[in-house]
Amino acid sequence: MTAAETATLAGTGIAAGSEVHANLTAPGLIAHALRRGEGRLSAEGAFIAVTGVHTGRSVQDKFVVDDPAARDAVWWGRINQPMAPAKFAGLSARIRRWLGGQPELFVQDLYAGADPAHRIRVRLVTTNAWHALFARNMFIRPRREELAGFAPDYVILHAPEFHADPATDGCRSETVIALSFAERVICIAGTSYAGEIKKSVFTVMNWLLPERGVLPMHCSANVGAAGDVALFFGLSGTGKTTLSSDPERRLIGDDEHGWSDAGVFNFEGGCYAKVIRLSREAEPQIWDATHRFGTVLENVVADEDGNLDLDDASLTENTRSCYPLEFIPNAVPGGMAGRPRNVVMLTADAFGVLPPIAKLSPAQAMYHFLSGYTARVAGTEKGLGREPQATFSACFGAPFLPRHPEVYGRMLAERIRRDGADCWLVNTGWTGGSYGTGHRMSIAHTRALLRAALDGSLARAEYARDPFFGLMIPRAVPGVPREVLNPREAWADRAAYDRTARELVARFEKNFEEFAGAVGEEVRAVAIRAAA
Secondary structure (H helix, E strand, C coil), X not given: CCHHHHHHCXXXXXXXXXXXXXXXXXXXHHHHHHHCCCCEECCCCCEEECCCCCCXXXXXXXXXXXXXXXXXXXXXXXXXXXXXXXXXXXXXXXXXXXXXXXXXXXXXXXXXXXXXCCCEEEEEEECCHHHHHHHHHHCECCCHHHHCCCCCCEEEEEECCCCCCHHHHCCCCCCEEEEECCCCEEEEECCCCCHHHHHHHHHHHHHHHHHHCCEEEEEEEEECCCCCEEEEECCCCCCHHHHHCCCCCEEEECCEEEECCCCEEECCCEXXXXXXXXXXXXXXXXXXXXXXXXXXXXXXXXXCCCCEECCCCCCCCCCEEEEEHHHCCCECCCCEECCEEEEEXXXXXXXXXXXXXXXXXXXXXXXXXXXXXXXXXXXXXXXCCCCCEEEECHHHCHHHCCECHHHHHHHHHHHHHHHCCEEEEEECCEECCCCCCCEECCHHHHHHHHHHHHCCCXXXXXXXXXXXXXXXXXCCECCECHHHHCHHHHCCCHHHHHHHHHHHHHHHHHHHCCCHHHCCHHHHHHCCCCCC
16 A cells, blocks of 8 residues: 555554545546446436435434443434444444455545534545545535645544444444544444435534534525525425525525534535436426536436436435535535524424414524424325324434534524524415315415515514414515415314314424423423413
8 A cells, every 4th residue: 555545544543455546536436436336327427326225314223432521412312322432442443444455445535514613524435436426525625735634533434335243333233323422433334325424424513513602503504695694494395405495595505504603604515405306497406416427316217328217216215416516506605604694494284284484583493493393294205194294303403413402402592692583484384274185385475485584574574473383473475365374264174273283282292391391481481382
């Protein structure tokens, strides 16, 4: 191994006798991926990879090392399962030896965090060229002169073909994603799904930034011509990508951001868009990015000539397109902007009882941030029946929170108060009845409501208080019928609305039991609860 190859593995603990391909650009990585038979090109030149049995995150196989220094601050439970330090030491040593014995390794040195004051340096070591390309697309690429002295803060040992041993390694299966904050090492083994790389780094940022006074957020962000920044929180299916991709506003980023004293900054240098049934008319920028050289497609089906069929879900509903942020024409260069003026929390309420928009106080914002509510229906996720399923994910990103949700909730409320941001709850789900009876909220109405919120006019509107959820609903908004604004008036059967609303109130009340003892009286006072 040459001196240059030794330098690129510094800090990884890998003693390789193999060939090391370090910091190759997209053309070089694609050439190696094709040579190695890792996938094929689409007709337009995007690289298509198939990830096998794992087409999404392996939630049950995620572990956080029970390091003494981190133990008291970790949100232990179903999401952050503990792994003994000794088990991690053995697992990481075995993965290092395995990686060192491979004929080829691919290394990428990258940044997470557009703001130099709050970024971390990440070194990925993987066996596959396409995974290296995914990481290169997904994160921020250092300038060539910055690579010479690059020393990683965190190392990702990526071994998709390595099989863990539950008896030896203290894990659940042959797949394992294990993170040690003390060792600053992430081990990913037994899965080719590239999203594990992205979300492991997000988990690290969620761990580090609160101690620096920076709020990490699972949200998209854009900025208007006047420099007004808007954040969009929302779970899958709520329209976060669609609504934040506004041709009249510039995109800061589509998924992960920090909110510091200086403003908002993107964690990433790329996008990881879900593309099942992607429409060229509805999402032209994502469509164009998906059909070009340099993009990585996961589990997207193509014919023998490489023509994509984005409606084909035979491999998975979770088809993905990963591309650099500069593939989006109106992206903000540098991934940074000022402090948010508006915070939007999106929900797709399939019960049809939440209003299309409501103004939230800082305390209500913290409550709904901790709740992270949406409702899923058949067609948005496999295994769901006809009845809507209420889903709550703390901070709109519970699987990636290493700390207790209240930590992030308090930071959000404090920053909203400090920066004077207006906060909105926007329902992109159903109106006039539940799923199966009512109809989906008009995208034209939603866009009109958002325009009024973002331009400041809606904050000056007259409001009425909803009796079930305590939400402040505008009485009138230009371009939106009055009966649409108040969901009860949109139902033909008002008694059925009342019953359905009470049922959803009970779900909110049950979910909030986990947080009620950890929040202040101001938040408990605005919590949704059944009438006495």
